[in-house]
Amino acid sequence: MSNNKKSRKIITTNSNLSPRTKAILGSKHQVEANEMLFKRRNFYYVFAGLIVMALGFVLMAGGDANPSPDIFDADSLYSFRRVFLAPLVILFGLGLNVYAIFKK
16 A cells, blocks of 8 residues: 555455346456545544533533522523523534534
């Protein structure tokens, strides 16, 4: 294998083909295959998406929603950070993962 970024393997098959397929393709069928489906950059995007999603879950969990079990404080439980910002950050992380999968 060379260090060329666009190196490809040639896979040659000649087994279990029907006579009609052999007539169409010839005696040997060659298929080009990439070495890996995802590149290093794709994995960076996936890990970045996972970290962003984890940050969103930490924002959603927060701390001290109710200082005492006897007192219900709706303002701290249903705050902007927990209801709007954290789900938005999680959706951004999911979008980053989808981008990493479809990026060629």
